Amino acid sequence: MRKIIIAGNWKMHKTQAEALEFLQIFKSKLEDTDDSREIVLCAPFTSLSIMSQILHGGQVRLGAQNIHWEKLGAYTGEISGSMLTELGVHYVIVGHSERRQYFSETDETANLRLLSAQRSGLTPILCVGESKSQRDAGETESVIINQIKRGMVDVDQNNIVIAYEPIWAIGTGATCEASEANRVVGLIRQQLNNKDVPIQYGGSVKADNIDELMQESEIDGVLVGGASLDPAGFARIANFK
Numbered sequence: 345m346r347k348i349i350i351a352g353n354w355k356m357h358k359t360q361a362e363a364l365e366f367l368q369i370f371k372s373k374l375e376d377t378d379d380s381r382e383i384v385l386c387a388p389f390t391s392l393s394i395m396s397q398i399l400h401g402g403q404v405r406l407g408a409q410n411i412h413w414e415k416l417g418a419y420t421g422e423i424s425g426s427m428l429t430e431l432g433v434h435y436v437i438v439g440h441s442e443r444r445q446y447f448s449e450t451d452e453t454a455n456l457r458l459l460s461a462q463r464s465g466l467t468p469i470l471c472v473g474e475s476k477s478q479r480d481a482g483e484t485e486s487v488i489i490n491q492i493k494r495g496m497v498d499v500d501q502n503n504i505v506i507a508y509e510p511i512w513a514i515g516t517g518a519t520c521e522a523s524e525a526n527r528v529v530g531l532i533r534q535q536l537n538n539k540d541v542p543i544q545y546g547g548s549v550k551a552d553n554i555d556e557l558m559q560e561s562e563i564d565g566v567l568v569g570g571a572s573l574d575p576a577g578f579a580r581i582a583n584f585k
């Protein structure tokens with residue numbers, strides 16, 4: 345059975361104090377589930393240590409938002425795999441469209457980061473997705489297939505999560521129709537040798553569309569931005585029926 349992964353991507357939000365406040369409320373609202381459902385919080389680097397001490401061994405796992413491909417070295421502003429694993433981090437987001445747009449991430453650098461994450465024992469979450477103009481030009485399928493093929497060279501398909509995040513649906517309130525998200529997720533699955541790779545949907549996921557999205561057969565979870573910042577709201581998403 346494929347694992348369900350409900351992940352929050354806090355992006356550049358929350359100080360340590362705010363992260364602690366979030367956890368207090370979030371944990372009180374989270375319902376117990378069986379092992380098939382995993383809850384992940386991808387927090388800024390500055391909050392990972394303190395969050396790890398609180399979440400230690402529990403139902404909620406920690407994720408980071410970036411990893412460098414070298415073990416160490418003169419890479420100002422970057423972070424290594426061992427720095428993350430030492431803090432109890434399990435997941436790391438790679439190739440997010442915001443990294444591609446603002447920080448020159450490419451399929452090739454995303455690939456290096458994926459390999460580095462796996463070498464460190466982390467599970468990478470590879471983000472792929474088309475822009476509005478690419479969708480309008482009928483290029484969705486080719487863009488996604490290229491991102492998967494180029495991004496996943498030599499990657500171990502037994503230790504990866506993929507997130508389909510159409511750029512036009514991120515932070516816009518314009519959720520991709522559940523059936524269309526399911527279609528593209530199915531297309532991604534066709535490109536993989538391991539059909540059990542968990543594939544998430546991301547882009548304006550909220551408490552009021554989570555149940556519909558999770559009813560789709562191909563969608564194995566969600567990667568949530570804005571709506572993961574509110575503890576009660578994100579607990580409702582994590583508690584989907």
Ligand SMILES: O=C(CO)COP(=O)(O)O
Pocket residue numbers: 353440509513514515516517546547548549567568569570571
């Ligand atoms: O980018 C996202 C998650 O990585 C999605 O962001 P929103 O949920 O705010 O649209």
